[in-house]
Amino acid sequence: MSDIIKASLKTSYTYPDYRDLVINLVANESTTGNDKSEDMVEYTKLNDRRMKRWDKTVKLSEDTLMRISNFKGNATWIVITESWCGDAAHVVPAIHKVAEQSDHIDLKLVLRDTNEALMNQFLTNGGKSVPKLIMIDTETIEVLNTYGPRPAAANKLVADYKAKHGEITAEIKEDLQVWYNNDKGQSTIEDLLQMLGV
Incomplete structure (x- = not known):
């Protein structure tokens, strides 16, 4: 496992480098991942706009900043992502906001389709x-x-919908976008604080 992690870290991006990658992909009408279809290119464009917005608007409260400062470990956060992923566009900027507040957290991003061995260790x-x-x-x-x-x-939200309707549809995807827009990254931030034990 540690060899797989070390290999992935060698191809990792910092958050600013990842944002630059996505911006360049949009400029070149492309996307990360194995599927370079028009749909995936459009998702990447949409997600670039989402990330740009969240980079500016996700806020950390004074209480959150204090809790982050209480983390004294020495952690690397490896985030497996792709530019076309809607959830990632909402979640990753919030992860970055938390990580950049701590000298004890080193955030690295890796692409799913080029880090298959790593992804296969952490399936959901x-x-x-x-x-x-x-x-x-x-x-x-x-x-x-x-x-x-x-x-x-x-x-x-997604699990309840799937249990009721049997599948993920366009309707739940829209509901999820509304949820993310209303939540403004705060649930992600709280989940991360709990993960840090602060």
């Missing part, structure tokens, strides 16, 4: 759902915790 209900955050001890490379692909409250 058997699926390659992203974003997936893997929290490791920076020194020992031991996996301490995982998070994703959505905040707990959003996961419940």
Whole structure:
């Protein structure tokens, strides 16, 4: 496992580098991942706009900042993502906001389709759902915790819908976007604070 993690870290991006990657993909009418279809290119464009908005508007309260400062571990957060992923566009900027407030958290992003061995170690209900955050001890490379692909409250929204309707439809995807817009990253932030134990 540690060899797989180390190999993925060699191809990882910082958050600013990842944002630059997505901006360049949009300029070149492209996308990350194995599927380069027109739909995926359009999702990447949409997600670039979402991330730009969240980069400006996700706020951390004084209480949140104090709790982050209480984290004294030495962690690397590896986030498996893709530019076309709608959940990632909402969740990853909030992850970045938390990580950048701590000298004890090093955030790295890797692409799912080019890190298949890593993704296969961290499936969600058997699926390659992203974003997936893997929290490791920076020194020992031991996996301490995982998070994703959505905040707990959003996961419940999707699970309840699937239980009732049997599948994920366009309707629940729209409901989820409304939920993310109303939540403004706060559920993700609270989930991350709990993961840090602060």
